[in-house]
Ligand SMILES: NC(=O)C1=CN([C@@H]2O[C@H](COP(=O)(O)OP(=O)(O)OC[C@H]3O[C@@H](n4cnc5c(N)ncnc54)[C@H](OP(=O)(O)O)[C@@H]3O)[C@@H](O)[C@H]2O)C=CC1
């Protein structure tokens with residue numbers, strides 16, 4: 001079987017269009033412009049690329065973008081002060097602190113200092129708890145983007161067997177919560193999982209979020225399964241720098257029913273969902289009805 005390619009890039013463009021529509025309506029009817037603040041500590045080149053692309057797309061959607069670039073040796077107290085200032089700023093509806101942070105900074109402490117209602121990454125413990133108990137929260141962008149593509153492709157996910165490979169707080173765990181919320185039977189696999197190939201072979205839905213280039217080969221994939229590749233790995237191939245996912249695309253596409261490519265799959269959806277979360281946060285902050293179809 002040759003898999004259907006799930007075009008995350010095109011899907012993300014439709015999400016951004018919806019976002020832009022809501023932004024225009026907020027301006028026209030309420031004189032409100034949603035604002036997203038991104039805090040980048042240090043000069044990690046990949047982070048800089050991502051932050052730039054996010055800022056550009058925020059402005060293209062009609063929103064305000066605020067960028068705070070801090071030195072790699074910024075103290076915890078100084079970073080907390082920046083977050084505090086953004087928490088208090090009424091023009092800022094969403095705050096994202098780019099991860100990973102330099103080693104001397106306590107990530108949990110910093111993330112939990114963000115006002116939960118402005119935490120558009122959905123990483124604050126309050127949002128994690130709300131998501132885990134099925135209450136209204138801010139939903140992490142990458143898992144939300146994956147869920148949107150899965151729902152769009154399958155309609156209902158109810159009763160499907162899903163395997164999430166990876167148990168990080170930013171991707172694996174919230175992804176598993178969302179799939180559970182949609183009534184999948186969910187398995188979370190990780191580096192200590194016994195017989196990963198066997199676990200993956202049972203899955204109707206495979207979400208790979210490992211950070212190991214092309215780790216999942218096609219012969220682990222059940223015929224007709226849906227494969228969502230979250231991995232973003234820069235490797236050198238034939239003397240060139242290329243971007244590959246956590247699954248071996250060519251062999252997985254031979255067996256899967258549908259698969260997301262890298263680049264052009266989950267990545268663009270992540271940024272689109274960040275914009276969507278910012279609009280959602282802005283509506284909630286102003287007591288306005290939330291846009292439909294932009295949250296989980
Ligand atoms: N497209 C996008 O928008 C985004 C992409 N990413 C990408 O997704 C990938 C995962 O990111 P993230 O969750 O932050 O990564 P982490 O490094 O935080 O987590 C990786 C997970 O994979 C597990 N793992 C590692 N090796 C194996 C193995 N051999 N078999 C099974 N499981 C294994 C680890 O297990 P254990 O817990 O036991 O160590 C861990 O739970 C990366 O490539 C990252 O770049 C991340 C965020 C957004």
Ligand SMILES: Nc1nc(=O)c2c([nH]1)NC[C@@H]1CN(c3ccc(C(=O)N[C@@H](CCC(=O)O)C(=O)O)cc3)C=[N+]21
Pocket residue numbers: 049050096097098099100121141142232243262263264265266267268270271
């Ligand atoms: N607080 C925080 N929130 C995040 O959401 C967050 C983060 N920190 N740190 C880093 C990871 C990674 N991440 C990506 C987003 C988009 C692409 C993306 O758009 N990728 C393009 C390719 C881009 C390229 O060519 O490099 C694609 O897959 O098509 C990739 C990776 C968000 N992250």
